[in-house]
Amino acid sequence: MDATEVALFIDPQQLVRGILVNERGQRYVAEDTYPDRAGQLTLYHQNNTAYLIIDETAQQEAMASLSPQLMMRPPTWVCETVAELEDEIGLPTGFLQSTIADYNHGAAQRHDPLLHKKKRWLRPIGSPVGAIDLRESTGGFTLGGLHTTLDAEVLHVSGVPIPGLFAAGRCTAGLAAWGYASGVSLGDGSFYGRRAGRAATSA
Ligand SMILES: Cc1cc2nc3c(=O)[nH]c(=O)nc-3n(C[C@H](O)[C@H](O)[C@H](O)COP(=O)(O)OP(=O)(O)OC[C@H]3O[C@@H](n4cnc5c(N)ncnc54)[C@H](O)[C@@H]3O)c2cc1C
Structure with missing residues (x-):
């Protein structure tokens, strides 16, 4: 057995509406991919560390979705600005701000040049903005x-x-x-x- 299926324990309705960042505050996978692919990449390539950045509007939309909400999670931190959020999480200064500025620039034009997330999920991240702590939030079975x-x-x-x-x-x-x-x-x-x-x- 040299591989594993890896689930990421977060509701897909939240995942697609936010951005997933690593311990450097950088995106590494399109959030609308098959969720277990995000899990494999998080566990094996991102030190099992991820944060889902999601604003209040997106969180409310996810909560109101028809999903069974089995894995719906509240934000761990909520702030008025991305700079404050970055500080609360303990990410290196400026990195998350830069990631969100780039993401928002593309999302305003319904475009994700970095990871090609589908247009329907692209919307600039506003305020208040939260982060869900997804460290150690993976699990799976051998393959x-x-x-x-x-x-x-x-x-x-x-x-x-x-x-x-x-x-x-x-x-x-x-x-x-x-x-x-x-x-x-x-x-x-x-x-x-x-x-x-x-x-x-x-x-
Ligand atoms: C909660 C859960 C959800 C899943 N959801 C999905 C899904 O949605 N889609 C999907 O494709 N897969 C899913 N899977 C995976 C899938 O169910 C399994 O990978 C698949 O059933 C494995 O089939 P198998 O025939 O290889 O092994 P098994 O079904 O484990 O069959 C092995 C059999 O061998 C028997 N056995 C073991 N040792 C001996 C022995 N010494 N002598 C005689 N008999 C023995 C066992 O009793 C068993 O009956 C899920 C698995 C789990 C646990």
């Missing part, structure tokens, strides 16, 4: 495992199929590994399970 051929024959580390040994499902590397998406586990488990059965009976 990766046995390598197989398209007929689900297990490959030896040398790359040669091991005669008579087939595998399918989550004990195999399958399709998921570093690009997990909901449905992939049941999808590749049933698809390769069927191929394994066929290959085994015709061997």
Whole structure:
């Protein structure tokens, strides 16, 4: 097992309406991507540290959305200005201010040249502005495992199929590994399970 699915414990309705920044106050993923991709990038590439910056209007919109609100979270800090917020969080001076100035400049024209978030979610971040502390807010399950051929024959580390040994499902590397998406586990488990059965009976 050399990979993991990583959930980021924040409601997607909040995530898409804010911006996700790292410990340097910089964006690193489009907030409307598949949330577990944001989780993988946060855990493995951002020291498991993220803050969701969201203004009051966006937070209220998210709360009023039709989402089941299972993972809806209140802001950890709320300030009148981005400079104050940056200070409260403890981010290096000027970085979050610069990130939000750039984001707002593009968002005013419904444009995200850095990460290409969809137009419908782009709106300049106003005041009051809050931040949700998402440090250590990831969790998941292991991925990766046995390598197989398209007929689900297990490959030896040398790359040669091991005669008579087939595998399918989550004990195999399958399709998921570093690009997990909901449905992939049941999808590749049933698809390769069927191929394994066929290959085994015709061997
Ligand atoms: C809460 C949750 C939500 C999920 N949601 C989704 C989703 O929305 N979409 C999706 O695609 N995937 C989802 N998954 C993942 C998906 O359900 C699993 O990856 C998938 O069921 C794995 O199937 P499998 O056949 O590989 O393994 P399993 O379903 O774990 O089957 C392994 C079987 O082997 C048996 N077994 C173990 N050891 C032995 C032994 N020594 N001898 C005999 N039998 C043994 C076990 O009892 C079990 O029946 C979710 C998983 C969880 C836990």
